[in-house]
Amino acid sequence: MTDMKQFTPHHFKWRMEGDVAVVSLDRPDRKNPLTFESYAELRDMFRALPECDDVKAVVFASNGGNFCSGGDVHDIIGPLIDRDMKGLLAFTRLTGDLVKSMVACGKPVIAAVEGICVGAGAIIAMASDIRLASPDAKTAFLFTRVGLAGCDMGACAILPRIIGQGRAAELLYTGRSMSADEGEKWGFYNRLIDAETLEDEAISMAQRIAQGPNFAHMMTKTMLAQEWNMGIEQAIEAEAQAQAICMQTADFKRAYEAFVAREKPVFKGG
Numbered sequence: 721m722t723d724m725k726q727f728t729p730h731h732f733k734w735r736m737e738g739d740v741a742v743v744s745l746d747r748p749d750r751k752n753p754l755t756f757e758s759y760a761e762l763r764d765m766f767r768a769l770p771e772c773d774d775v776k777a778v779v780f781a782s783n784g785g786n787f788c789s790g791g792d793v794h795d796i797i798g799p800l801i802d803r804d805m806k807g808l809l810a811f812t813r814l815t816g817d818l819v820k821s822m823v824a825c826g827k828p829v830i831a832a833v834e835g836i837c838v839g840a841g842a843i844i845a846m847a848s849d850i851r852l853a854s855p856d857a858k859t860a861f862l863f864t865r866v867g868l869a870g871c872d873m874g875a876c877a878i879l880p881r882i883i884g885q886g887r888a889a890e891l892l893y894t895g896r897s898m899s900a901d902e903g904e905k906w907g908f909y910n911r912l913i914d915a916e917t918l919e920d921e922a923i924s925m926a927q928r929i930a931q932g933p934n935f936a937h938m939m940t941k942t943m944l945a946q947e948w949n950m951g952i953e954q955a956i957e958a959e960a961q962a963q964a965i966c967m968q969t970a971d972f973k974r975a976y977e978a979f980v981a982r983e984k985p986v987f988k989g990g
Contacts, residue, residue: 724772729765731758733783737923739776739930748784751836753792759814759840766821770938773989776930777937778827779922780848782834785915790839790862791815797866812872815840819874822847823945826938828929832922833857834915838897843873846882849941851908852922853900854915859908862895870895881948883908933971934989 725736733744743765745752769775791797800811822829822844831848838860845851845859853859861879863872870876870892880888883906891898903909913921929937939962947955966972971987978985 724768724775727765729761731755731761734765736775737779738927739774740923740926741775741778742781742919742923743778744781744783745788746783748786750792751786751789752783752841753789753795754840755792755795756811756814759818763814763818763821766818766825769825769827775827776934776989777926778825778829779832779919779926780829780844781832781919781922786835787831787833787837787857788839788841788844789836790841815843815873819843819847819878823941826941828926828937828941830922830926832919833859833909834918838862840873843875846875846878846908847873849944850910850925851903852911852913852918852925853903853909854918855900855912856915857900857903857909857912858897859900859903860895860897861891864893865895877948931987933966933969933975933987935969935971936966939966 724741727734731746733742733746735742743762745754745758747753769778796811800808803811828850829848830850830852831845833845833851833853835854835856835858837845837853837857839862842859842861861870861872861875863870863875875892876888879892882888883891887906890896898906898908900909900912904912943959943962947958950958970990971985974987975985
C-alpha cells in the first residue's frame, strides 16, 4: 500500500481528511470489539504507513459512542480456549505486533476516546501518541478479569511511563475502570472534550501537526520510542545525530528562509 487514499479495509472504517487518516472499528452494536481479522488488518495498515507520504497523521476514533470493547468474547476468547501453546503464542504475538506497528509507523497517532475503552481497546489508546477523551470515557485494562496477567501487549512497559508505576500497577492488578477525570489527572488523557466535538477536535489537532515538518515528526516519534532503552548520555548523543539529520532537510531551510522573510514557513515534508 503506497497510496492510502485508495485504501479500502474490510474490517474497520477508514477515511481521509486531507492528509489525516481517520480510523475506527466498525461494530458499534457490540461497542466495537476486535476480531482476529481486524487485529491483522490494523497491524498491516500501520506497517504500511512509513512508506505512505499521503498520510501525515492518524486519528483513531470512536464509533457509535464507544472506542473499543477489547477482544470479541465469541470470535476471539472462545476459540482461544481450544488452541494449543503454539496457536496461543501466534495470537499473542499478533496482538503485540499491532502495538509495535503503531509505535513504528512514523506518523503521529491521536486517539479520540468515547465511552467504552477496555482491554485491547485501552492498549490501542495507550499506544497512541496523544489521547483525547470525552467525559464519559471509561478505560480499563481488564485482563485480570478474564484470568490473565496485566502484562498484555506492552502494558507493563508503556503504561507506567504514562501514568506512573503505582497507578499502572493498580489498574493492571485490579482491572478496574479509570474514569475520564482520573485519566486526565493522571496524564493518560491530554485533555477532555465534549463528545459532540471530540472527533473534530482530534482531526483538527492532527491536521495542524500534519502541516509541520513531517520528516522531523517521524524522527521525534522514533526517538520517543528508542530512548526508553537509553541512558542520558546515549539519549543526548542519539538526539544530536537525529537533529543533524533533520538539519539536512529542505524543511529546515524553508523555516529559516521564512523567518528571514518574516513569513510563516510552509513545510513540505522533505
